[in-house]
Each structure stands twice: as structure tokens, then as C-alpha cells.
Amino acid sequence: MTGRPPKALKAYGALPGADRVLDLGDVGSWRPKLVATDLDGTLLNSEGEVSPRTRAALEAAWDAGIPVVGVTGRGPRLLDSVRAALDGRGIAVLAQGGFVVDLEREEVLRTVALPRDRAAAVIASIEAVAGELVVAVEDAAEQGEIQSPLRVQHGFEWPYPEPAHLLPRNQVLPAGAVLKVFLRSSTLGQDELLARAQRVVDPVDAEVTHAGLGFIEVLPPGITKATGLAVALERYGVGFGDVLVFGDMPNDLPMIAAVAEAGGRAVAVANAHPAVRAAAPEVTGGHDADGVARYLEAVLNLV
Numbered sequence: 240m241t242g243r244p245p246k247a248l249k250a251y252g253a254l255p256g257a258d259r260v261l262d263l264g265d266v267g268s269w270r271p272k273l274v275a276t277d278l279d280g281t282l283l284n285s286e287g288e289v290s291p292r293t294r295a296a297l298e299a300a301w302d303a304g305i306p307v308v309g310v311t312g313r314g315p316r317l318l319d320s321v322r323a324a325l326d327g328r329g330i331a332v333l334a335q336g337g338f339v340v341d342l343e344r345e346e347v348l349r350t351v352a353l354p355r356d357r358a359a360a361v362i363a364s365i366e367a368v369a370g371e372l373v374v375a376v377e378d379a380a381e382q383g384e385i386q387s388p389l390r391v392q393h394g395f396e397w398p399y400p401e402p403a404h405l406l407p408r409n410q411v412l413p414a415g416a417v418l419k420v421f422l423r424s425s426t427l428g429q430d431e432l433l434a435r436a437q438r439v440v441d442p443v444d445a446e447v448t449h450a451g452l453g454f455i456e457v458l459p460p461g462i463t464k465a466t467g468l469a470v471a472l473e474r475y476g477v478g479f480g481d482v483l484v485f486g487d488m489p490n491d492l493p494m495i496a497a498v499a500e501a502g503g504r505a506v507a508v509a510n511a512h513p514a515v516r517a518a519a520p521e522v523t524g525g526h527d528a529d530g531v532a533r534y535l536e537a538v539l540n541l542v
Contacts, residue, residue: 254451254487256509257285257525266537269504271483273475274300275468275494276531278311278324280451280487281508284527289324296532299541301328308332308471310464312450312490314377314418315340315350316387316401330474334377334418335448335458335490336467341474349470352379352416353445353459359412361445361457365422368435372422374408375454379416395423398452423454433489451488451512465493479503483538485531486519487511495519506534 274297276282284290289297297307309325310332321331322342330348332339339349358376366372375391388402392411397403424432429449436447436455446458464486472478479501486495487508495518499505507519508530516522524530536542 254510254512256511257527259509259525260528260533261509261522261524261530263523263534263537266534270538271305271504272481273472273477274305274307274483274485274535275310275471275498276307276485277464277487277491278309278313278321280510280526281485281491282309282526282531283324287320290529290532292529293532294326296529296535296539296541297326299539300535303539305539306330306475308468310336310468310484310491310494312456314338316377316389330471332464332467332471334467335446335450335456335462336464337418337458337462339467339470348474349467350379350418351459351462352418353420353457354416355412355414357444358417358420358457361440362420362422364439365432365436365447365457368439369424369427369432372424374411375403375421375423376411376413377418377421378413379418395421395454419459420457421454422457429453429455448490448492449488450490456490463493464491465497468494468497483534485523485534486515487526489514491515492518504538 300307306329308330312335313321314334315338327342330341337351340347373392373395375389375395378387388404390411391397391403391405392408393405433449433455440447445460446462447455449455479497480503482498482503484494484498484505495505505519506521506523507515509525523534
């Protein structure tokens with residue numbers, strides 16, 4: 240870690256409803272044993288920060304003996320910002336589930352990479368149905384370079400102001416494995432690009448998803464927020480049926496489905512993607528209206 244506090248990353252890709260306040264009504268007497276929440280567009284506001292009200296609700300959960308797990312698409316290069324959002328407590332799931340770390344013990348619990356040749360083959364199969372794409376890559380944590388800058392093809396238009404190696408297309412993929420690949424189309428939106436990718440990419444070869452940032456992500460096979468969260472749950476001795484989960488984008492769908500199917504409680508924020516709103520049985524306020532905090536307050540009887 241550096242001596243400076245990490246700079247908050249402003250929200251990109253959030254949908255309408257960010258400042259919407261919803262009447263939650265009676266949330267019943269059910270109480271979770273663990274809270275799992277996405278960060279960008281869900282727990283964090285549009286400035287990329289945890290509001291004082293949300294911070295207080297997270298602290299109340301911990302005080303009640305309920306651990307809070309942050310589950311994010313952010314890669315390990317942004318670990319300091321994730322640590323700050325979660326106040327350095329508990330376990331964090333990063334890289335859509337590919338990198339899991341115990342923040343308090345500074346212990347890496349999971350890191351999974353995609354071999355270079357498989358990444359190249361998956362990119363080629365997607366381009367066969369989507370046309371030429373612009374590529375960015377996050378190096379694999381197993382290479383010992385977890386906080387290295389992204390490798391970004393000229394023209395990718397990365398949304399965040401962070402260091403990156405700008406490279407020609409033939410140099411973007413490193414010599415070794417990758418943590419994940421980002422693919423952007425100049426002609427297709429993220430939903431259509433993801434739909435085409437899902438039709439041609441076998442889950443045995445890779446997972447594909449998007450986080451609402453205008454591009455899709457290619458991940459090692461079996462890497463989702465659900466499987467990453469499972470690592471944290473095993474550590475805490477908690478099952479999916481005892482989890483309260485919050486999310487907003489398609490990359491949250493696996494963990495939302497896993498929790499809902501097990502009898503836990505899955506909640507979308509008001510600014511969530513339509514697919515997430517359809518999958519989550521409940522909805523809370525938007526991420527600029529402290530939606531996560533409002534739901535936690537209700538379920539923990541804080542109001």
C-alpha cells in the first residue's frame with residue numbers, strides 16, 4: 240500500500256434511478272448471517288464513495304456479528320480502493336471472483352488465471368460474430384504483478400483515470416496468463432456484444448460478462464461472483480441461504496441467482512440493469528439514495 244489514501248473512482252455506466260428512494264415496507268423478521276454487496280453502482284455513490292449513512296449501516300452489521308463481503312469487478316490493481324471502501328475489514332472478492340483476499344490478514348485466498356492461448360482463441364471466436372474489437376488486458380495475479388497497470392490497445396477509451404500501458408493490438412496480450420480481458424466494440428452496445436459472445440463462448444473455455452462500463456469481460460472458466468463469494472462463505476462457515484446480497488449489473492447475476500435459489504435474500508438497487516431487476520426478488524433505493532444502507536437499517540431494525 241502507498242501512504243496516500245486511494246482516490247475514489249467515480250461511477251460509470253449507472254442506469255437511471257440512482258437517486259430514487261423506495262418504500263421498503265415490512266422486510267420481515269429474516270436476518271442474514273452475512274451481507275455480500277457489489278461496490279460500483281450499488282454500495283458506492285456516484286462519486287465512488289461510501290456515504291456516512293452507508294458506512295454506519297455497515298458498521299452496524301459488523302457490530303451485530305454479520306460480516307460484510309465486498310464483491311466487485313475491480314481487479315487487484317485497485318485493491319487499495321476496495322480496502323478503503325470496506326474499511327479494511329473482512330474478505331473482498333475482486334476481478335469478478337477471480338481474486339479473493341482476506342483484508343485483515345492480507346492473505347490471498349484465491350487467484351485464477353486464463354492461459355494466453357485460450358484468451359487469444361476466445362477473442363477470435365467473439366470477433367468472428369461481432370467484428371473487430373478493441374482489447375485491454377489485466378495481467379494475471381499469479382504472475383506476481385497484481386498491481387501492474389492495464390495493458391490497453393490504442394483506442395480502447397478506458398473510463399478511469401489510472402495508469403495504463405498503451406500498446407498496439409499485437410502487443411496487448413502478455414507472454415503469460417491473464418486475469419481477465421476487456422473487449423469493446425465500436426458498433427455494438429455492451430448488451431448485444433455480450434449476447435453474441437455468450438452464443439459462441441463455451442463456459443468450459445471462459446466466462447463472459449459485463450459490468451455496465453461499455454465493454455465486456457472475458458474471465459477464466461468457472462470464475463463468477465458466485466464462485467468467488469463461495470470462497471468467502473466457506474471461510475465464514477455460512478451458506479448461500481443465509482446471505483443478503485445486493486447488486487446492479489449483469490456481472491452480479493450469478494451471485495444473485497445463487498443466493499435467491501438457496502433461500503437467501505437478493506436485492507437489486509433501483510438503478511440496476513433490467514436483467515438484475517428481473518432476477519432479484521426485491522428492490523431497494525438507488526446507490527445515490529443510500530439504497531443498501533436503507534435496506535440494512537430495515538433488516539437490522541435500526542429504524
